[in-house]
Amino acid sequence: MKASDIRQKFLQFFAAQGHQVVPSSPLVPAGDPTLLFTNAGMVQFKDVFLGKEKRSYSRAVTVQKCMRAGGKHNDLDQVGRTARHQTFFEMLGNFSFGDYFKRDAIDYAWRFLTGELGLDPAKLWITVFETDDEAYRLWQEVAGVPSDRIVRMGEKDNFWSMGDTGPCGPSSEIFVDRGEEYACGPQCGLGQCDCDRIQEIWNLVFMQYNRDETGTLTPLPRPSIDTGMGLERIAAYLQGVDSNFETDLIFPLIRTLEDMTGVSYDPGPEGMPFRVIADHIRAITFLLAEGVSFSNEGRGYVMRRILRRAMRYGRLLGFESPFLYQLVPVVGEIMGDAYPEVTNGQTVIQELVKNEENRFLATLSAGMRVLAQKLESLQPGAVLSGEDAFQLYDTFGFPLDLTRDVADEHQVRVDEAQFEVLMQEQRERARQNRGKTVQHLPAPGPTTFWGYETLELDNEPIQAIFLGDDRVERLETGDQGWVYLARTPFYPEGGGQVGDTGWITTATGLAEVLxxxxxxxxxxxxxxxxxxxxxxGQPAQLRVSVEKRLAAMRNHTGTHLLHAALRQILGEGVHQTGSLVAPDRLRFDFSYPRPLTREQVTAIEDLVNEWILQDLPVHKAEMGKDEALAQGALAFFGDKYGERVRVVTVPGASQELCGGTHCTRTGEIGLFAILEDSSVGAGSRRIEAVTGLNSLTAFRERRAVSDALLTLFNGTSLADIPDRVRQLQEEARQLADALREKERQARHERGRQLAAEAHLVGGYRWLVERVEDTASVEELREVLDGVKERVDGAVLVANHHDRVSLMVYFGERVRHLGHRARDVVKELARPIQGGGGGRDDVAQAGGRNPEGIARVLELAQHWVAENFDRAG
Structure with missing residues (x-):
């Protein structure tokens, strides 16, 4: 059955059951800043389920375009590796908003699958939430499913919630048994394994509860239904193919790639480049059709990552020039009838893809050479530094997942934690310099800041709007631009304090101030x-986010008190070198030559909290700069000040030049807690801290750790726990060292035993062997150490978790004949799809094809026979 027929049958069936056919919403969700992309059919009905929006219908059916790449739901890394993961896919869904419930949802699903699609009822399995007796009974009553094909599952698998609080409920999933030929073993079965034999095709969510902050479930007055069935997955089953990629929704793209490359598609691991490219060009085409642009942030950057990943796999198929753009018309041929937007803008989409390909090609080859050089210097099992991965990103535009894919093929891990640290530092630098991005805009005029007095302004005319570099008359839904007004309550980023956020509302629209x-x-x-x-020209209503502004005020006043406490505890030589004041935290950089002691941190924290408890007034006054400095007010790190300055004073504690927003009394801060003291360079320290309820959270977390330790160390006082932990650490280290040495000796002895099985070939003792039960290349090397003592040459190969390690040893007698291990290992590694290198005496390789191990051993034996049969 064609996918287009499935799509049409689904809509027609539910329309006949009184459902409103609702078109797919865009991939870019409207009015939901929490999502990068629409990732499920229910997204466009989210406010309906929450009771915030009313529709003219109470039941609906859709075929929804979905994307899962970036953000919480991210399948990008898995695409191509499995038969099921995709970035772009279609979700068939039927919905009830307080209309029908479990009985009808089960009835509709069963009738559609067995009636409209003709699935064999005997091959269908059902899961229900472990306590959902009603659903269990209805599957028997309504659908006639025998009890031995209904499985109760826990909350992880069969309970759905929109978030930590809000609407939620049990779910019921329908699975199809694809047959014994897909079984992973004799114990294969639903709930027993995760293989492809019994595959989920439809999920029915029974939204019947509201969960509050305490986790209490309260029945909803109008229970609802939310279902989802992946079109590609059900099409794969009905079309009798092994994966989503072989359906008529995707396989024409793979056929086109075969024609373009002359390479035949392999449904196994070798076919991964075909699957990656076919999936990714679908995602790119649909995103461009909706107006998403390639960029270095947000959705645009996710799309850029997708394209670059596809290009990298294209190189494995032999593509050295732009090729993805040639696949855009094929996407149009497959999807154009259902989604005209992918054909209407086809020429523009092709041009955008080709231009982006050309941009990346300029650096791809150079970047791949650099990456190859770095990987060649690493042994399998080693780690590519986050610094190297970041250099590839920063210099050559390599997304982390591209670097990780290539490293995986060499059995090398990437230090992703270090990469993220470097990325965060770059984001902070970009944020500090972001003011420069508005420098190129022509200044329409000065702005009067009203945010000291109020967080709201009404009927303030919009004076100018910019979209990119261009001045425009209006911004439409989805546009991101710059708005200028003559007066504003929004505080602009400055003095370490982040810019305000909130909302601008006019008679025709709502804009979020980011x-x-x-x-x-x-x-x-x-x-x-x-x-x-x-x-x-429209009059606008301006509303600053009150919660964020008040939190920033607490942190800014807290920063002044922290600075004063540092100077009082550590000395007047402390100078501020930088700061960040955000709603959720504060960060303060200062000159100091060494780490703070625990006693110093406690004293600083205590002093700040003492000033908070005194509820001191926070005075703000404008005066001449010279007058302020004469009074002892502090000025900082190269800030530019006019003749008139604003001075913030906490009597008896702090006095600084500052244009930021502050509390009126120190008591409003509530509480202050230092989270970390760290180094940011020679002679410079950084303190990170929180105030208000965030401080309380920090203290509670520390108390929870203390309580857990007291429970673990029953009978030990809290003060003695550090010494007890140090003692245990030393004992554990000694035991681990002893165990490692014992295991090393055992593997060494095993090597000696294996060497006893070596064969004499031409007067040389050779061992060519597959070694079982080694968990890493390091362990295999230790076996080789024992072998080396008793042979002239050896080839050892082992399989570790779907990876293959190969080691070649040539003793002095073998090397004397001119043979080098590092030359031979490269030839032997071909069947395991690996590469390697090393020294003349010992070399190693890693591969990702365990099926090639037998061939490696065969080649090794042939090489030995060819070179040594007559050597003696």
Whole structure:
């Protein structure tokens, strides 16, 4: 059955049951900043389920375009490796908003699968939530499913929730048994394994509860239904193919790639490049059709990662020039009838893809050479530094997942933690310099900041709007641009404090203020239009996020108190070198030559909290700069000040020049907690801290750790626990060292025993052997150490978790004949799809094809026979 027929049958069936046919919503969700992409059919009905929106219908059916790449739901790394994972896919779904419930949902699903699609009822299995007796009974009553094909499952598998709180409920999943030929073993079965024999095809969610902050479930007055069935997956079953990639939705792309390359598709691991490219060009085409642009952030960067990953796999098929753009018309041929947007803009989409390919090709070859050089210097099992991965990203535009894919093929891991640290540092640098991005915009005029007095302004005319570099009259839904007003309550980023966020509302639209920046005397609002449009000249209602502003105020006043405490505890030589004041935390960099002691940290924390408990007034006053400095006010790290300055004073504690927003009394801070003292370079320290409820959270976390330790060390006082832990660490280290040495000796002895089985070939003792039960290349090397003592040459191969390790040893007698282990290992590694290198005496290789081990041994034996039969 064609996928287009399945799609049409689904819509027609549920329309006949009184469902409103609702078109697919865009891949870029409207008005939901929490999601990068629409990742399920229910996304467009989220507000309906939450009771925030009313529709003219109470039951609906959709075929929804979905993307799972980036964000929480991210299948990108798995695409091509499995038969099921995709970035772009279609979700068939039927929904009830307080209308029908479990009985009808089960009835509809069963009738559609067995009636409309003709699935054999005897091959269908059902799971229900472990306590959902009603669903269990209804599957028997309504569908006639025998009890031995209904399986109760736990919350992890069969309970769905929209978030930590809110609507939730049990789910019931329908699986199809694809047959014994797909079984992974004699124990294969639903709930027993995760192989491809019994495959989920449809999930029915029974939204019947509301979960509150305590976790208590309360029945909803109007229970609802949310279902989802992947079109590609059900098509694969109905078309009798082994994977989603072999359906008529994707396989024409693979056939086109075969024609373009002259390489035949392999449904196994060798076919991964075909699957990656076919999936990724679908995602790219649909995203471009919806107006997403390639960029270095957000959705645009995810799309860029997808394209670059596809290009890297294209190189494995022999592509050295742009090729992805040639596949765009094939996507149109397959999907155009259902989604005209992919054919309507086909020429533009092709051009955008080709241009992006050309941009990346300029650096791809150079980057691959650099990466290959770095990997050649590493042994299998080693780690590529995060610094190297970041260099590849920063210099050659290599996304981390591309570097990780290549490293995986060489059995090398990437230090992703270090990479993320470097990425975060770059983001912080970019944030510190982001004000420069508005410098190129022409200043419409000065802005008067009203945010000291109020967090709201009404009827303030929008004076100017920019989209990129261009001044425009309006911004539409989905646009992100710059808005200028003559007056604003939004604080612009400055003095370490982040810019305010909030909302700008006009009669025609709603724009979220993502950030506020200043250029000269002009304050710019970075906005994203969430609903309707906003237009130049319209009167606007400005609303600062109160919660975030108040949190930033607490942290900013807390930063001043921290600075004062540091100077009081550590000495007047402490100088501020940088700061960050955000709603959720504060960070303070200062000059100091050594780490703080525990006693110093406690004293600083105590002093700040003492000032908070005193509930001291926080005075703000404008005065001449010279007057302020004469009074002892502190000025900082190259800040530029005018003749008139704003001075923030906490009597008896702090006095600083500062234009930021602050509390009116120190008591409003509530509480202060230092999270970390760290080094940021020679002679410079950094303190990270929190205030208010975040401090309480920090203290509670510490108390929870203390309580857990007291429980573990029953009978030990809290004060004695550090010494007890140190003692246990030393004991554990000694035991681990002893165990490692014992295991090393055992593997060494095993090598000696294996060497006893060596064969004499031409007067030389040779061992060619597959070694079982080694968990890593290091362990195989230890076996080889024992072998080397008793042979002239050896070839050892082992399989570790779907990876293959190969080691070649040539003794002095063999090397004297001119043979080098590092030359031979490369030839022997071909059947395991690996590469390697090493020294003349010992070399190693890693591969990813365990099926090639027998061939490696055969080649090794042939090489020995060919070179040594007559050597003696």
């Amino acid at each position: 950030d506020t920046l200043k250029s000269g005397e002009t304050i710019w609002h970075v906005v994203a239009v969430r609903q309707g449009f906003v237009k130049s």
